[in-house]
Amino acid sequence: MLSLPAPVRIHILIGLACFETPETVVTSVKEKFGLTLSRQRVEAHNPERAAGARLGVQWRDLFYDARQRYLKELADIPLAHKA
Template sequence: MAALSNEVKAFIVQALACFDTPAQVATSVREEFGIEVSRQQCESHDPTKSAGRDLAKRWRILFEDTRKRFREETSEIPIANRAFRLRALGRMAEKAESMKNMALTAQLLEQAAKEVGDVYVNRQTKNENPHDNVPPTRVQVDVVDARKPDAVT
């Protein structure tokens, strides 16, 4: 395992905090710094994994600060905005339709409908009675004899 400079360690910690996989981070380190690091070595810089449980406090703080900032700034990323995605889907659907690709057009329209219908949104509803969302544990079935309209067996 290669000894890493603080600059490389900071790069790894920040990339992991932005939800890059250890494999992606290893590739980025190779491209950025010309250093070969393994996925396992990258993962050891992620305090949310068991491999990173002994990570120094300064790297944990950097990780937590970077992740917090990353989550807050997600709204600034265009593809995270519903209107941006719908406009892109609209352009793709128009192009697919002009190319007479009706199957792709239908798929894009369905995806847009799901986007508008909040299929891709993770929201939890709060019910006044928490037992409303519990599936039934027992179901009673009455068998009716079709020959005798009033008979239940």
């Protein structure tokens, strides 16, 4: 299995950090980068899953930073405007 380019990995990590499903991320990678990935390969970029347990420190940090920013943005939305 070939290593993914950094922009693709970043896209995957940010999508997963924002609670997108692996299937949604697979579709967005196909549309944006023209790459066909399996859901399992995408899932391997989620450090909160067993498949992503061996994810590198820099990628873990990026995931948790993106997750924190996403949750903060959600918290800033007034309650009356949340879906």
